[in-house]
Amino acid sequence: MxxxxxxxxxxxxxxxxxxxxxxxxxxxxxxxxxxxxxxxxxxxxxxxxxxxxxxxxxxxxxxxxxxxxxxxxxxxxxxxxxxxxxxxxxxxxxxxxxxxxxxxxxxxxxxxxxxxxxxxxxxxxxxxxxxxxxxxxxxxxxxxxxxxxxxxxxxxxxxxxxxxxxxxxxxxxxxxxxxxxxxxxxxxxxxxxxxxTVRAERAVGEATKTMLTEMKEGFSYLKSNRVITVIVTVAIGINFFFSSMMIGLPFIAVQQLNVKATHFGMIEAMIAVGMLAASIYFSISKEVRFPLLFAKRGILGMSVLLAGMAIPLIVGMSYGVMVVYFLLLMLTFGMTNVFVNTPIGVMMQKDVDEEYRGRVFGILESMAMAMMPLGYLLFGLLYDVVPAEYVVGASSFCLIVLTGYLMRPSVLKEAHPELQKNLSNQPEPL
The missing domain is CATH 1.20.1250.20 (MFS general substrate transporter like domains)
Structure with missing residues (x-):
């Protein structure tokens, strides 16, 4: 063809x-x-x-x-x-x-x-x-x-x-x-x-490998690729710490701030509206040049937005201002979510070898999904015994620290060698 x-x-x-x-x-x-x-x-x-x-x-x-x-x-x-x-x-x-x-x-x-x-x-x-x-x-x-x-x-x-x-x-x-x-x-x-496809036909020896062996090879490939390992680890951290938002948003808005059900429905819908707006932007814009760096900034932005959920608990707001604040917060959160997912998704499509791509995406799906029930359980218990502003603040701080460490300059330079000059003067975290 x-x-x-x-x-x-x-x-x-x-x-x-x-x-x-x-x-x-x-x-x-x-x-x-x-x-x-x-x-x-x-x-x-x-x-x-x-x-x-x-x-x-x-x-x-x-x-x-x-x-x-x-x-x-x-x-x-x-x-x-x-x-x-x-x-x-x-x-x-x-x-x-x-x-x-x-x-x-x-x-x-x-x-x-x-x-x-x-x-x-x-x-x-x-x-x-x-x-x-x-x-x-x-x-x-x-x-x-x-x-x-x-x-x-x-x-x-x-x-x-x-x-x-x-x-x-x-x-x-x-x-x-x-x-x-x-x-x-x-x-x-x-x-x-x-x-x-650029994948060659399997050799005879490869065709006889057991399922367990090939699945182990997928984990070995993941561990051997530092950048992809970082992406998977960060994804696990995001899913875990943002469970505090999934549990905390209805708890803070409805239970503690008495936001009406109809208005809360609009607040939750704004996440999807923000995602849609950002998705349309990526569908018509040029490809992101440094996707891992772009995603790091997006995750740090999401972390700040997570902490922002506690602002109405700390600062007095009228009901109307509070609802508008949450609408804008969730709209921005939805957009930032896509700013993280899309560049990383493009990067993985291009950088993961075709013969391992399914196993890498399968591992990512499994580990990220496994964090959600654990996060729901932990944060559900924490919101009952710890003030909500402390929970979202601590979650935000932990995610910032995790992202700063995993996506440190040496990892960014490995993912994007052309960033060497820009990042060579930045110190490594302790």
Missing amino acids: NEAARIKQASYHLYTFTASKLISTFGSSVYAFGISLYVLALTGSAASFAINLICSILPRSLLAPFAGYTADKYSKKTIVVLSQVVSMLSVAGLLIYSLLNGLSLTAIYTTTALLSISSMFTGVTFSSSIANLIDPDRIQRAMGFNQSAISIAAIGGPVVGGMLFGFVSMNVFLMIQAGAYAIAVLLESTMNFKLY
């Missing part, structure tokens, strides 16, 4: 990938919101809601490394299509069960777990495939479109999910979800996941 034809097909991939990601992510968001409302309406129990959440998070944490191994060893297109088919069949199975027996918590929990696993396989495989689908000059644009799809789903999913839950039966709701996954399958089946 000549270069002009590849560029044309890459353009098709760019928009097909975005459409598929939007449909499947939007469908998952609608399902998660709608089924959560149903569980609460059915049981009135926060514990039942929490179990459904655990069924969504735990399988992703446990199986993500295996998904990464699978993406590296087998056909990425086959994995993506089959995963979406499993998602479609899981929802369709719940629909059939509902028609025959009525919905039960066991059936809902099982479906949630299956969807978590299938969407995780889809996500890890897609993440490791972007550099194979899109030409190098437009990877940042693809990452921007990907973030846009996620943001639109985050904004519109709860709205559509709430509307469907209120106006149609649960069976119609499930039929719509199954149809959305079916459309995603059709789109993904037309994509060429080897368009920009």
